[in-house]
Amino acid sequence: MDHRRELSQEISRKGVYNFPFASSESVPLPFPMGHGTTTLAFLFQGGVLAAADTRSSCSGLVACPAAQKILPIHSHLVGTTSGTSADCALWKRILSRELRLYQLRHGRRLSTGGAAKLLSHMLHPFKGTELCVAATLCGWDGGDFSGPGLFYVCSDGTRLEGKLFSVGSGSPYAYSILDQGVRWGLTVEEATSIAREAVYRATHRDAYSGNFVDIYHVTPNGWTRRTREDLKEEYYREKERRRLERERRGTTSSE
Template sequence: MTPTASLPTDIPLTQATTILAFKFQGGVLVAGDRRATAGNTVVYDRADKVLEIDRHSIMAIAGVPATAWEMARVLEHSFQFFRRTQLQEMSVDGKVRALSKLLRDNFGFVLQGAGIVVPIFATYDSGSDPAARLYFYDAMGAQFEVTDYAATGSGSPAVRGILYYENNWGKKPLVKLTEDEAVTVALRALDTAAESDTATGGVDRDAKIFPVIKVVSRDGIATLPEKRIAAVFKRSVA
């Protein structure tokens, strides 16, 4: 028996997909579908993959929720602990590195076939060059700052295609979109991903389950009410 044969790689792990984020007029929009799957089974249809870490930071997760939620919890507490004890906000570089370190520490589990997480991190930098910032990571913890958009998870190839298309040949580049237009793009992209990827929930028209959409700006984080998303969906997606 080879050593790897003893690894329980056939245990279906719960996974969550698809997440996307892009910069628009009002800051950074971060959206995630609601489906969690294990192999071919849909485990949960109301998963929240867009997690608030502090007043200005969002971590959106694709991958194993057990690991991702724990990472979010560690991040949330370490940012708060830093602010409370040091009496100043942690720098954006510090926050971005903190998540990178958690991913790196987790890589052993990833190699054993359990606990892969590929997050997106969006935050508002109120330092010397105030701006909304957006990063995506690989499973080993490398961080990549993006200028326009990011998407990860099993449905992300379709989403990336749409965002690239919209950004280059749409009516206007993503960064010029109003909030309603940005929500439209996000809903259409997730719905497209769900069309071919069974692990992505998209919009559940029967149960009326909509993606989670949050916006990061200088004023903090705004969670778009479901009614608002439903209205945009009805008007420009359905």
């Protein structure tokens, strides 16, 4: 009983108990924990569109072919995640909790910019650590700040506002499609097609990205999720487009 009492007092005083066999040295990893992904989001006249692949990788291994990289935060806000899966899932839950508490206290939702600022302030103390979180917050604000919002937040505290973001190892390939295709006047069908093609191009070149594509659309009525699509279908659509293009060129040449 005396030992338990001493242990309880030690925990109360220091917050943790220093076991004699504990070591402050970090344990070396058996192999480098490399990871990659392809996520993107952009603004257009129909709201905010977010897309991501579903391959979760660990060095040269595919840890999960059907991971969830776009995480709903509340009814009008979703976040694309890139980095360490566990870190992203944890901070998504923390941000969701804080936003829910804000809504209960003030009777209204915090704006997308406010959510990005809050997440940035929470992540900044971990700058220089192994925490790896890169999130793009896609939301629609109500009240005085009514309208779409798009912000990028990184684990070093970086916070950027923009109209188009692509994050992850496949982002350079995705930008090659987004830069030439994204414009304000897109319809929902056109925006969805461009987002799907951008993810497909990235997965074709980037070994860390692949499998399926998730697409979320955020509007004044909240977010909606399209049915998850296999990227092989986009491959077959691309082959059909090329076949039709060759036939059209052949017909033009014969005329």
